Amino acid sequence: MSIQTALTTEFPELSKLTRDDLEDLLTDPAYFQAIFHTLPKVKELYQSQAELGLANETIANQNLALQDGLYRLRSETKDAFDEAKTLEARWAELQREQKEIYQRFTPQFLLMRLRHATTAQDDLSETVASAFVRSTSSETAATPAGGKEVDDFVKEFRELRKTYHKRVMWGDQWAGGKVAWRDYE
Template identity: 60%
Template sequence: MATQLLVEYPELSYLSRQDLEDILSDPVYFQAIFHSLERVKALYQSQAELGRANESIASHNLTMQESLYALRSDTKNAFDEARSLESRWKDVEKDQREIYSRYTPQFLLMRLKHSITAQDDASEAIATAFVQQSSNNGGSGGGTPESGMDIDDFVKEFRYLRRVYHKRVIWGDKWSKGQVSWREG
């Protein structure tokens, strides 16, 4: 066993057997011999160097601490703003789809058909009102200042309303024949 000990620790080869037994029995003597070994000194030296390197790194990290906290805060604020904008983007996109849906060919055709009906109703209403006004005035049809619209004003208004009606009907007919194309873009 002593031989194996001396092979692994040649630094102890100068010690006698009695010294080796004393090392094992006396903890203070053991510590003195142990700390005098070159391997142990090198280990403590490495440990001290690592400690100084860690202190240097820690010191450097501490000098960067405030700027890192500020950067973290800025990053969090930017992230929060991005999430807010992302949420708002979904609302804007929904609004955009809703607005664009009002300009699809199908929707525009529906509006044209409704406007044709409304235009026809408006021209018929003015004609009915004029006929009733004329029959209330004794059938003269000329109109008087107190009775409302005279015949020239009626004809002008009625012709305008019917012209718009017929233009819309023509566009509806062209559409149904496939002669209207919509450019999207």
């Protein structure tokens, strides 16, 4: 198949041209452009290209119309994310504070406080007794201790020792496994 036959088969519009015209077409770029742009396939291609360009322009305009809303949404999302991070940090801080507060109410901590309070109560009652003994021994043998002072001491000492023995009993019950603690964690 000759080049001319192949060319006219592919582009039937060129079959009207003579051999000289075809040769001029190959050698003269201006003539080539003039013929080329009159071909229906080329016109159809340019038309499709123009339609695609318009479609792209329409899509671009639609995207630009959405741009402000998207920027606003992005800003709102960032603000919400930042707030969530702030709240997450606050949550962790509150959990830490809660753990510290609950730590004061664990069975081990409460038992330790009971033991310290028991020891402190014993020391206090002994201090009151020692002070009373010192005050009565410093008086002369000729002056007996006043009955009211002894009654006040006995009443105070008795209350202090009562509290001490209650705490000892609670500690003994704990040691005997008779105390049940509920966990609130």
